[in-house]
Amino acid sequence: MKQILETILAGDAAAADFEALPIPESYRGVTVHRDEVEMFDGLPESEKDPQRSLHIDDVATPEPAAGEALVAVMASSINYNTVWTSIFEPVPTFAFLARYGKLSPVAARHDLPYHVVGSDLAGVVLRTGPGVHGWKPGDEVVAHCLSVELESPDGHDDTMLDPEQRIWGFETNFGGLAELALVKSNQLMPKARHLTWEEAAAPGLVNSTAYRQLVSRNGAGMKQGDVVLVWGASGGLGSYATQLVLNGGGIPVCVVSSGAKADVCRSMGADLVIDRQQEGYQFWTDDQTQDTDEWRRFGARIRELTAGEDPDIVLEHPGRETFGASVFVARRGGTVVTCASTSGYQHEYDNRYLWMHLKRIVGSHFANYREAWEANRLIAKGFIHPTLSKTYPLEQTGQAVSQVRMNRHQGKVGVLCLASEEGLGVRDQAMRQVHLDAINRFRGI
Numbered sequence: 553m554k555q556i557l558e559t560i561l562a563g564d565a566a567a568a569d570f571e572a573l574p575i576p577e578s579y580r581g582v583t584v585h586r587d588e589v590e591m592f593d594g595l596p597e598s599e600k601d602p603q604r605s606l607h608i609d610d611v612a613t614p615e616p617a618a619g620e621a622l623v624a625v626m627a628s629s630i631n632y633n634t635v636w637t638s639i640f641e642p643v644p645t646f647a648f649l650a651r652y653g654k655l656s657p658v659a660a661r662h663d664l665p666y667h668v669v670g671s672d673l674a675g676v677v678l679r680t681g682p683g684v685h686g687w688k689p690g691d692e693v694v695a696h697c698l699s700v701e702l703e704s705p706d707g708h709d710d711t712m713l714d715p716e717q718r719i720w721g722f723e724t725n726f727g728g729l730a731e732l733a734l735v736k737s738n739q740l741m742p743k744a745r746h747l748t749w750e751e752a753a754a755p756g757l758v759n760s761t762a763y764r765q766l767v768s769r770n771g772a773g774m775k776q777g778d779v780v781l782v783w784g785a786s787g788g789l790g791s792y793a794t795q796l797v798l799n800g801g802g803i804p805v806c807v808v809s810s811g812a813k814a815d816v817c818r819s820m821g822a823d824l825v826i827d828r829q830q831e832g833y834q835f836w837t838d839d840q841t842q843d844t845d846e847w848r849r850f851g852a853r854i855r856e857l858t859a860g861e862d863p864d865i866v867l868e869h870p871g872r873e874t875f876g877a878s879v880f881v882a883r884r885g886g887t888v889v890t891c892a893s894t895s896g897y898q899h900e901y902d903n904r905y906l907w908m909h910l911k912r913i914v915g916s917h918f919a920n921y922r923e924a925w926e927a928n929r930l931i932a933k934g935f936i937h938p939t940l941s942k943t944y945p946l947e948q949t950g951q952a953v954s955q956v957r958m959n960r961h962q963g964k965v966g967v968l969c970l971a972s973e974e975g976l977g978v979r980d981q982a983m984r985q986v987h988l989d990a991i992n993r994f995r996g997i
Contacts, residue, residue: 570689581730602638603950616681670729696924776801872896939963
């Protein structure tokens with residue numbers, strides 16, 4: 553790995569130099585183990601600690617098959633899917649790997665007693681498999697997390713509808729929280745030249761997810777002037793959603809859970825902020841009963857901030873805790889677009905407010921390649937900026953995942969993989985200077 557890192561840090565190596573590098577037989581990766589999937593059975597949620605289940609292992613280096621690339625990972629970041637993987641919920645991810653392994657001899661490589669996790673990366677292509685012509689060794693890249701086979705006609709209008717669509721590093725092996733990663737070549741996108749490795753690794757999954765939810769015709773199709781309610785607006789997903797709303801001429805109403813997180817939203821340029829903790833919103837009176845008076849109080853607060861307007865779009869990802877309120881507060885004909893359920897998958901809402909007010913619920917899952925490419929282009933152009941609150945070394949990934957699970961983070965949490973320190977990888981200093989104020993404003997949020 554030392555020779556690979558030295559070649560990357562040199563910054564002027566040619567493709568031939570990378571092709572000449574020996575590929576190590578093994579590399580360090582963050583893993584969960586199949587024989588430990590029952591380790592948290594019977595424990596209360598508070599005792600399910602990712603630091604116990606996540607390991608740093610030496611794992612065998614896979615050979616790129618047709619249409620694949622092997623990437624040296626300089627940095628990665630934490631997404632909530634790694635939280636789910638680490639506590640083996642809602643099902644152990646080995647079930648995904650076993651199903652994938654039955655698809656083909658190539659896919660069978662993913663069905664292993666260990667799972668190398670992680671769905672983001674920024675790094676350098678080391679090798680490509682047969683049939684890869686758009687990328688070469690030495691290319692500096694980021695990877696989006698859609699792994700798709702595209703052998704079914706169902707996926708050719710929107711690849712997210714392919715029956716063999718999977719989230720890389722969650723439903724496949726050889727993910728990005730590692731020194732090396734295996735991806736399909738159509739996951740690769742150019743790394744933004746004005747960003748460091750850790751900054752470039754932060755946006756991938758969440759920025760693309762927010763883009764599809766809000767901007768794409770496959771999501772809410774946001775237009776200028778739309779009022780958009782963003783739950784968790786300072787977090788990994790919400791911080792990019794807030795920027796996309798502002799950048800697209802919308803009006804974000806940011807919902808957060810602390811004064812510090814409210815300050816983060818205001819630093820991004822959002823003026824309308826609701827601090828749930830300060831204002832005391834409790835949407836459930838007990839585990840079985842929602843408080844509709846709180847829905848009404850919440851809706852009135854939104855209208856107070858927006859001069860009487862209800863949200864055109866509600867960006868939903870908390871799930872059970874907030875979904876009833878989201879359906880209630882959306883305007884007549886409005887859209888609730890949902891991509892996750894971090895507080896629970898079983899949603900309850902009053903359907904009268906949906907059908908009688910002609911609202912719609914749109915399910916949104918990550919993004920197709922085109923959407924991910926467009927979202928990455930906004931990063932590369934400096935229109936959207938990475939939100940990175942803290943960076944950990946690879947050895948402390950368990951601690952990083954634990955912080956995300958306990959919602960003790962703001963923005964994204966990064967992980968240095970091969971990069972020895974923060975601040976490396978900037979190739980365009982002039983562009984960085986142009987955007988430095990915004991980059992610094994969103995760093996350390």
